[in-house]
Amino acid sequence: MTGTRGYECSPWQLLWRGLDLKGLTQTESTFALSNGHIGLRATLEEAEPRGRPGTYLNGFYEEHPLPYAEAGYGYPEAGQTVVNVTDGKIIRLLVEDEPLDLRYGHTTAHHRVLDFRSGTLRRETEWTSPTGRRVRVCSERLVSFSQRAVVAIRYEVEPLDGEMQLVAQSDLLTNEPIEAETGDPRVAAALEAPLHCEYMTAADYGAVLIHRTSRSDLRMAAAMDHEIGAPNGTGLRTDIAVEDDLARLTVAVNVAEGGKLQLTKYLGYGWSAQRSIPALRSQVDAALAGARQTGWEGLLAEQRQFLDDFWTSADVELEGDPELQQALRFALFHVLQAGARGESRAIPGKGLTGPGYDGHAFWDSETFVAQALTYTLPGAAGDALRWRHSTLDKARSRAQQLGLRGSAFPWRSINGDECSAYWPAGTAAFHVNADIADAVARYLAATGDTKFERDHGTELLAETARLWVSLGHHDPHGGFRIDGVTGPDEYSAIVDNNVYTNLMAQRNLFEAAASCNRQPDVAARLSVTEHEIKAWLAAARAMLVPYDDLLDVHPQSERFTEHARWNFQATPASAYPLLLHFPYFDLYRKQVVKQADLVLAMHLRGDAFTDEEKRRNFAYYEALTVRDSSLSAATQAVLAAECGHSDLAYDYLAEAALVDLRDVHGNVRNGLHIASLAGAWIALVAGFGGMRDHDGELSFRPRLPRDLDFIAFHVCFRQARFRVEVRKDEVTYTLTDGGPVSLRHYGDTVTLVAEPVTLPLPEPPDLPRPAQPEGRAPQRRRPRPGTGAAAAAAAPASVAQGTVTGAEDGRVSGR
Numbered sequence: 138m139t140g141t142r143g144y145e146c147s148p149w150q151l152l153w154r155g156l157d158l159k160g161l162t163q164t165e166s167t168f169a170l171s172n173g174h175i176g177l178r179a180t181l182e183e184a185e186p187r188g189r190p191g192t193y194l195n196g197f198y199e200e201h202p203l204p205y206a207e208a209g210y211g212y213p214e215a216g217q218t219v220v221n222v223t224d225g226k227i228i229r230l231l232v233e234d235e236p237l238d239l240r241y242g243h244t245t246a247h248h249r250v251l252d253f254r255s256g257t258l259r260r261e262t263e264w265t266s267p268t269g270r271r272v273r274v275c276s277e278r279l280v281s282f283s284q285r286a287v288v289a290i291r292y293e294v295e296p297l298d299g300e301m302q303l304v305a306q307s308d309l310l311t312n313e314p315i316e317a318e319t320g321d322p323r324v325a326a327a328l329e330a331p332l333h334c335e336y337m338t339a340a341d342y343g344a345v346l347i348h349r350t351s352r353s354d355l356r357m358a359a360a361m362d363h364e365i366g367a368p369n370g371t372g373l374r375t376d377i378a379v380e381d382d383l384a385r386l387t388v389a390v391n392v393a394e395g396g397k398l399q400l401t402k403y404l405g406y407g408w409s410a411q412r413s414i415p416a417l418r419s420q421v422d423a424a425l426a427g428a429r430q431t432g433w434e435g436l437l438a439e440q441r442q443f444l445d446d447f448w449t450s451a452d453v454e455l456e457g458d459p460e461l462q463q464a465l466r467f468a469l470f471h472v473l474q475a476g477a478r479g480e481s482r483a484i485p486g487k488g489l490t491g492p493g494y495d496g497h498a499f500w501d502s503e504t505f506v507a508q509a510l511t512y513t514l515p516g517a518a519g520d521a522l523r524w525r526h527s528t529l530d531k532a533r534s535r536a537q538q539l540g541l542r543g544s545a546f547p548w549r550s551i552n553g554d555e556c557s558a559y560w561p562a563g564t565a566a567f568h569v570n571a572d573i574a575d576a577v578a579r580y581l582a583a584t585g586d587t588k589f590e591r592d593h594g595t596e597l598l599a600e601t602a603r604l605w606v607s608l609g610h611h612d613p614h615g616g617f618r619i620d621g622v623t624g625p626d627e628y629s630a631i632v633d634n635n636v637y638t639n640l641m642a643q644r645n646l647f648e649a650a651a652s653c654n655r656q657p658d659v660a661a662r663l664s665v666t667e668h669e670i671k672a673w674l675a676a677a678r679a680m681l682v683p684y685d686d687l688l689d690v691h692p693q694s695e696r697f698t699e700h701a702r703w704n705f706q707a708t709p710a711s712a713y714p715l716l717l718h719f720p721y722f723d724l725y726r727k728q729v730v731k732q733a734d735l736v737l738a739m740h741l742r743g744d745a746f747t748d749e750e751k752r753r754n755f756a757y758y759e760a761l762t763v764r765d766s767s768l769s770a771a772t773q774a775v776l777a778a779e780c781g782h783s784d785l786a787y788d789y790l791a792e793a794a795l796v797d798l799r800d801v802h803g804n805v806r807n808g809l810h811i812a813s814l815a816g817a818w819i820a821l822v823a824g825f826g827g828m829r830d831h832d833g834e835l836s837f838r839p840r841l842p843r844d845l846d847f848i849a850f851h852v853c854f855r856q857a858r859f860r861v862e863v864r865k866d867e868v869t870y871t872l873t874d875g876g877p878v879s880l881r882h883y884g885d886t887v888t889l890v891a892e893p894v895t896l897p898l899p900e901p902p903d904l905p906r907p908a909q910p911e912g913r914a915p916q917r918r919r920p921r922p923g924t925g926a927a928a929a930a931a932a933p934a935s936v937a938q939g940t941v942t943g944a945e946d947g948r949v950s951g952r
Contacts, residue, residue, distance in 0.1 A: 146459050151251040156244055162188030162806035168251045168258055169490040170280040173479035175406050176489020182228040182276055186240050190313050192224045193489040195482040197408045198551045199331045200352040203558040211538055217551040219496025220331050223346055223359035225404040227308040228292050233301050235266040242266045253470045256440040271297035283439040285478040286424035288404040291433055295397040303398050304389045309346050309359050311382040334381035336414050344384030347414055357408035360421035369396025403428040451513035456847040464794040468814035475811045476510050476517040483524050491808020497549040500569040501812035503576035509815040511583050512852045518580050519589055525573050526593040528553025543603025546570055561630035565623040570601040571641030578648040582833030585855050595652045595659045602649035602673050605642045616681035626734035628724040632694035637738040639680050640745050646677035690757045693735045703729035705910040714765035732766035740775045744831040755780045759907040767796050771816025778824035781902035787842035788915040790820040822850050836881035839863040840901050859889055869895045
């Protein structure tokens with residue numbers, strides 16, 4: 138049984154029927170499980186066939202030297218790459234000596250279900266061996282949200298044609314051979330058998346392996362234990378064996394028809410840069426003890442309870458597009474998995490779903506993922522910012538190396554050190570400082586977390602503010618300039634007065650001054666003086682924001698609108714993404730935009746633009762933006778909705794939400810696009826919900842596209858939760874927990890107490906659709922007939938993977 142059927146449309150799960158061997162690398166990403174600390178790609182328990190195996194621990198990496206044709210002062214010296222650690226998912230099965238391998242024999246039924254409410258991946262397979270013996274295999278796995286070091290798998294085998302001998306081999310496998318998809322031999326060498334065994338032990342049904350990396354000097358431990366059941370089974374035998382890179386429990390039993398072999402496997406993972414071998418062993422032993430004490434059913438119950446609470450705070454609903462409903466919950470589920478239990482670690486660009494981007498975290502984490510988490514799971518957003526705070530010493534050292542004050546946070550990193558070898562996008566992308574400060578200010582306004590502000594927030598704001606005063610300068614014309622930087626658009630580098638950077642730096646400076654004034658004792662501890670605060674405010678008030686009076690638009694950066702336009706008509710579809718087909722010097726001197734930059738400024742700093750400026754700017758930059766990055770569509774959706782282009786916003790929302798389910802950029806094999814998935818939530822809530830959070834105040838300007846009848850979403854704000862329901866001509870705000878909450882609706886103040894508040898919506902504008910570069914318009918959204926859950930509950934409709942609208946989601950330095 139082979140061939141692609143695609144994902145089936147269902148409101149609360151991702152389901153794939155049939156077996157698509159060529160698509161394994163894609164579905165291993167989409168069906169991945171994680172809790173932010175441990176990540177498992179969705180390889181089959183039998184280990185083969187497989188696409189790209191992967192088990193990851195957040196923050197666990199190996200170093201490798203960075204390549205430079207010519208060395209330069211201040212260039213980062215070492216790169217960092219996420220390591221595929223010990224794989225504990227493996228449970229090989231032999232049916233009368235025949236290995237269960239779906240490439241052989243005959244698979245009469247096979248499906249997999251990622252359940253967004255249970256937080257598990259379920260699988261059912263009916264297989265006939267080459268010798269004609271039939272079995273049914275059912276499995277379910279989870280990565281625990283409640284017990285962050287624990288993974289659990291329930292694996293059941295049922296004979297379908299009489300008694301047979303079944304042999305299961307449950308493994309811990311280290312240094313799993315994987316083909317590295319990299320053009321850099323240094324990276325390939327670092328990832329070839331990167332772990333060296335330091336300790337191994339096995340007894341009864343359990344084993345522990347402890348390994349260490351060579352260059353990064355990190356130590357990790359993996360442990361397993363089992364519960365075995367074999368009703369109607371005879372002759373049960375077990376054996377445990379261990380060697381440097383493999384621990385294996387073998388279970389052999391004869392099982393009659395109507396009986397089954399049931400194996401429950403518990404896994405414990407831990408790592409540290411400092412803990413000893415005995416300490417790490419104790420850590421994973423304790424994790425297993427907790428898992429066994431809770432038991433399989435208890436872990437399932439804890440997982441469901443955690444998710445019930447999350448969906449109460451975060452669920453989104455819409456009527457009129459069942460596929461998009463599924464995609465939005467898929468997106469939120471993976472955003473949750475990326476950040477829920479990361480705690481003292483970063484949120485990587487791919488989460489823990491694959492090796493893409495080398496496992497690095499970027500500014501995406503604060504600008505997109507932390508933004509969504511702030512209003513759905515605020516504790517996780519706070520944890521992500523605590524990780525940034527934990528890397529302040531590295532950021533200070535980097536600023537000193539660059540001859541600057543304050544802190545210079547890295548463009549890409551795992552442990553807080555800059556590891557981008559391409560300095561125009563790495564070192565010069567100072568906007569990451571302002572992105573972190575923006576996330577801090579948003580989190581403080583949304584939660585009122587004074588302890589976080591005193592322990593972490595004020596210092597983050599002050600240290601990032603110090604960089605801007607050091608980096609910029611007051612010019613003779615009275616403006617404060619920030620020259621020689623790279624903004625979000627990586628097709629424009631080393632520019633003067635990037636509008637996004639300047640406006641976000643301005644907010645950073647204002648917020649730092651306000652926080653130091655709220656926390657004077659903390660400011661004193663940080664040696665922030667009244668004179669320094671005045672300098673921040675002076676720079677902020679004088680911040681230069683370029684404007685083109687002739688074209689009546691804001692240039693993305695100074696003189697950008699004077700550059701020659703890129704010849705889009707002469708650029709074939711096969712030449713995208715442009716960075717893989719054209720030299721950077723040509724991109725840098727032309728009007729072509731990789732991803733939303735000035736448009737992103739109009740979202741996050743919308744208070745700095747008039748409505749008319751937004752409309753003119755949006756139309757101008759639509760004609761230049763090619764969306765060679767997955768980060769762009771969500772932001773374009775937000776501004777399209779605000780500027781009155783609701784149908785275009787709908788198209789961009791779908792592109793952001795379906796980026797992985799349709800493999801829009803052709804690289805989901807390397808992991809999911811977590812920022813785009815978070816951006817889908819932002820596109821819905823900030824786009825069609827019209828939510829803005831300027832100056833710590835929530836405001837809403839909802840409107841729907843023609844093809845949707847209803848949307849609803851939830852927001853966490855200042856220890857309260859409320860629900861927003863948008864229909865064609867009205868919106869209802871309902872307090873669901875805590876309160877009261879004040880917000881603004883189209884400029885009017887609304888206070889939510891006990892009763893829902895229903896208000897009318899103005900007539901939407903009817904504006905002409907702006908043009909995109911030739912061949913780069915988003916795919917027009919054509920929702921299926923039917924609405925909401927009713928349509929989705931009907932006979933499942935296949936969701937095809939769709940047509941690629943953009944090629945590899947490349948970023949500089951091989952991304």
